[in-house]
Amino acid sequence: MSISAxxxxxxxxxxxxxxxxxxxxxxxxxxxxLAPTIVLLGMFIxxxxxxxxxxxxxxxxxxxxxxxxxxxxxxxxxxDGIFRTAVYNTFLYTGVTTVFKLGLGLWLAMLLNRNFRxxxxxxxxxxxxxIIPTVLSTFAWKWMFDPTxxxxxxxxxxxxxxxxxxxxxxxxxLAMISIIIVNIWRGVPFxxxxxxxxxxxxxxxxxxxxAIDGAKPWQRFWxxxxxxxxxxxxxxxxxxxxxxxxxxxxxxxxxxxxxxxATHLFATYAYQIGIGTGLLSEGAAISLxxxxxxxxxxxxxxxxxxxxxxR
Amino acid sequence: MIEGARWRKWVFFYxxxxxxxxxLLFPFYWMVITSVRPDGELYRPWNSSNYNPFWxxxxxxxxxxxxxxxxxxxxxLWNTTFIALASTAISLxxxxxxxxxxSRLNFPFAGxxxxxxxITYLVPQTLLFIPLAEIIRNYRLGDTPWSLILTYxxxxxxxxxxxMMGYFKAVPKELEECARIDGASRWQAMLYIVIPVAxxxxxxxxxxxxxxxxxxFIYALVFLSSPEQKTVPVGVTSELIRGDVFYxxxxxxxxxLGSIPVAIAYSFFVExxxxxxxxxxxx
Numbered sequence: 001m002s003i004s005a006x007x008x009x010x011x012x013x014x015x016x017x018x019x020x021x022x023x024x025x026x027x028x029x030x031x032x033x034l035a036p037t038i039v040l041l042g043m044f045i046x047x048x049x050x051x052x053x054x055x056x057x058x059x060x061x062x063x064x065x066x067x068x069x070x071x072x073x074x075x076x077x078x079x080d081g082i083f084r085t086a087v088y089n090t091f092l093y094t095g096v097t098t099v100f101k102l103g104l105g106l107w108l109a110m111l112l113n114r115n116f117r118x119x120x121x122x123x124x125x126x127x128x129x130x131i132i133p134t135v136l137s138t139f140a141w142k143w144m145f146d147p148t149x150x151x152x153x154x155x156x157x158x159x160x161x162x163x164x165x166x167x168x169x170x171x172x173x174l175a176m177i178s179i180i181i182v183n184i185w186r187g188v189p190f191x192x193x194x195x196x197x198x199x200x201x202x203x204x205x206x207x208x209x210x211a212i213d214g215a216k217p218w219q220r221f222w223x224x225x226x227x228x229x230x231x232x233x234x235x236x237x238x239x240x241x242x243x244x245x246x247x248x249x250x251x252x253x254x255x256x257x258x259x260x261x262a263t264h265l266f267a268t269y270a271y272q273i274g275i276g277t278g279l280l281s282e283g284a285a286i287s288l289x290x291x292x293x294x295x296x297x298x299x300x301x302x303x304x305x306x307x308x309x310x311r
Numbered sequence: 312m313i314e315g316a317r318w319r320k321w322v323f324f325y326x327x328x329x330x331x332x333x334x335l336l337f338p339f340y341w342m343v344i345t346s347v348r349p350d351g352e353l354y355r356p357w358n359s360s361n362y363n364p365f366w367x368x369x370x371x372x373x374x375x376x377x378x379x380x381x382x383x384x385x386x387x388l389w390n391t392t393f394i395a396l397a398s399t400a401i402s403l404x405x406x407x408x409x410x411x412x413x414s415r416l417n418f419p420f421a422g423x424x425x426x427x428x429x430i431t432y433l434v435p436q437t438l439l440f441i442p443l444a445e446i447i448r449n450y451r452l453g454d455t456p457w458s459l460i461l462t463y464x465x466x467x468x469x470x471x472x473x474x475m476m477g478y479f480k481a482v483p484k485e486l487e488e489c490a491r492i493d494g495a496s497r498w499q500a501m502l503y504i505v506i507p508v509a510x511x512x513x514x515x516x517x518x519x520x521x522x523x524x525x526x527x528f529i530y531a532l533v534f535l536s537s538p539e540q541k542t543v544p545v546g547v548t549s550e551l552i553r554g555d556v557f558y559x560x561x562x563x564x565x566x567x568l569g570s571i572p573v574a575i576a577y578s579f580f581v582e583x584x585x586x587x588x589x590x591x592x593x594x
Contacts, residue, residue: 027416029498033409034408036404037472044464052442055441122328127577128335129338133526133543134528136569144341188335193589270440271529
């Protein structure tokens with residue numbers, strides 16, 4: 001007891017070094033702690049963003065700085081048929097997959113919310129499509145959709161549903177459907193596990209009380225579960241919309257934008273123009289064309305989170 | 312359960328659950344079976360007779376052998392591991408520090424900085440890859456692992472920060488104040504008191520960041536060009552397809568072996584991963 005008292009007094013007497021005194025100030029400490037993150041995000045997000053805007057108003061190609069051309073690149077892409085198809089595809093892809101991911105994900109979450117044997121095990125397995133590298137699992141799908149060796153065709157044929165082969169990735173509409181299926185496959189686990197976490201915060205007593213009052217299962221879902229789950233659902237959906245809208249990997253592997261440029265999204269077309277053919281400025285313009293939509297989603301998300309926090 | 316509910320349980324639970332599992336897990340089964348199936352069986356048209364696509368009686372290691380002997384798969388695995396570990400470490404240090412500052416310190420512009428970091432969390436890689444490729448070239452980082460080790464933290468750090476903020480907020484202020492009264496400096500209190508309490512959060516953020524960087528594709532595709540520098544997803548994509556010819560056996564074997572490390576990491580930390588996933592959504 002007395003020893004520790006002595007040691008603290010000796011510590012107090014020695015003035016702490018200057019560096020340490022600075023760190024005692026909350027503002028300096030905050031600055032020091034935040035500096036690495038700010039430098040990193042400034043160098044590799046803010047700076048590239050500005051560079052991207054500057055690039056999109058020039059006529060740069062690989063190895064050629066190019067001149068200022070104003071909005072000519074944007075004018076050019078908006079009159080480009082493939083770009084318009086890509087815009088249409090991106091909205092279709094995002095819309096359709098989000099509806100299915102939400103519906104199936106919610107269904108799966110409700111199934112997983114019951115008590116059954118092996119629940120932890122099944123939950124762990126269900127997340128696999130989401131954690132396995134997307135490019136690698138998409139190759140498995142591409143192989144399943146292969147025109148000549150498709151296992152899906154084999155299955156449908158032996159079930160008696162088709163008589164000839166289906167050329168999944170050779171037809172523009174079927175290729176788009178195939179891509180949508182793969183995206184739904186990848187996204188359902190994310191929705192299911194996130195919504196399951198939301199479901200688990202809802203007290204079962206609420207449902208029991210409603211059941212005693214004579215509410216049918218459907219009514220209990222619509223009037224109790226759904227409203228309480230809505231905040232989580234909104235956030236999960238907005239995250240998913242951003243990721244899907246800017247998706248690249250699935251289309252790149254499945255079709256590469258083909259057949260005949262019919263399945264491009266913003267990102268794959270930007271890659272084809274910017275990296276494939278080396279028209280850097282035009283590629284940057286295509287990428288940046290995503291920005292207004294992404295910004296809108298982010299604003300909705302920020303407003304929504306703030307509203308939930310205020311409540 | 313009430314009498315007569317047996318068929319209901321089948322219709323409303325077992326059957327839909329089985330269909331979900333079939334849909335979600337079949338591609339992995341297909342990966343496994345393709346990677347051990349001899350080429351002679353692999354390339355049989357889907358409508359040939361006496362053909363059972365779901366099983367093979369003559370499993371072979373040829374595809375795996377091809378992968379390690381004829382391609383640089385071993386170096387891709389090593390590159391991916393190194394890049395994922397290094398970028399996860401950087402993001403964890405940045406994320407833990409930034410998360411601590413944003414959740415526990417008072418300073419001007421704390422709110423707007425937090426919002427700013429949250430917004431960068433939502434920036435998809437595909438928005439910036441073209442100007443970033445130029446910048447990487449200008450810094451002379453192109454075709455080196457550093458191009459990825461330095462850029463991956465841009466999407467990992469905001470996520471780590473966001474997750475750590477949640478964990479740090481839950482640590483009671485009194486704990487830190489006790490340490491300060493006992494003579495610890497602010498820095499020491501953070502390092503020895505607050506951060507150890509948040510270790511489950513650091514694990515969640517780490518495992519999540521590791522899987523994200525293992526999965527990253529477009530930066531690796533654009534920034535790396537020589538075969539021996541590539542990561543698994545890019546190597547498999549670019550080196551196992553020659554023109555229009557797909558080497559499906561090695562491709563599926565590569566997809567399988569490239570997934571195993573991340574699946575193992577995940578299986579050890581399932582609970583932490585799920586906590587990270589749901590934490591990243593709720594904030």
